[in-house]
Amino acid sequence: MKKKEMIFFLIILVLAGAFCIFHFITQTPSAVVSVSIDGTEYKQFDLSKDQYYTIQTPQGYNILQIQNHTVTVTEADCPDQICVQQKSIQNKGELIVCLPHKVVIELK
Amino acid sequence: MNSKKIAYCGLLTTVALLLSYVERMIAIPMIVPGMKLGLANITVLIALYLFDNKTAFCISILRILISGILFTGFASFLYSAAGALLSFIIMSFCKKRNVFSVIAISILGGISHNIGQIFIACIVVENIKLFYYMPFLMILGIATGFITGAIGNKTIHYIKHYN
Incomplete structure (x- = not known):
């Protein structure tokens, strides 16, 4: 790799890294989780109440778990299972996305 | 199109398919959902350097099509196709400039x-907030791109040397 290219990618790395650090420092716990399907809001939940909820979409289901102010998807019938493998989320702005079902779970 | 090239193309497509299968089994800790190593990109890179744009494009599309059907x-096919298409356009454009290194x-x-x-994900779920993942993906893209580029670089030298 040439020196110029190295510098170029290093600058991108530093910028992205700075953004990530900024993001981790400024994150605050969220109180409300909003679920939207295909771009329209479907339901909102309060994070203080522990519960399970089944999000039913035309393509399939995702089971949402709220526990100790964190949100996870415990089960889904989508082919890639990316939403299930994802770690639990608890801070404002964090997302869990199920692309096959067009579900976006967002903390507000 | 001689028989040697046909054999190479078949081999590269098969390797690409195998790599995308292997990649699905490697569980990297999920910093960003759905992240992958991009190992299959090695074959596209090799095809781009050994042959021409057209061949590399065919291998890339075939891989995505077949792995979409099989796995x-x-x-997911839609997202891989979008990613592969954009990455192919950028890579072939940069290769033409002749100033960039393989990595x-x-x-x-x-x-x-x-x-x-x-x-594409933003368009499908109609939520612009997915770009929140961008800086993380930038870092990962550079890291994985460097690894696959280094492997591709070595392989290209090796094949060219022994041909």
């Missing part, structure tokens, strides 16, 4: 693959 399903092209390919995927 992933339609939804740099691989990194650019990795980054543009991520951008293409996020873009």
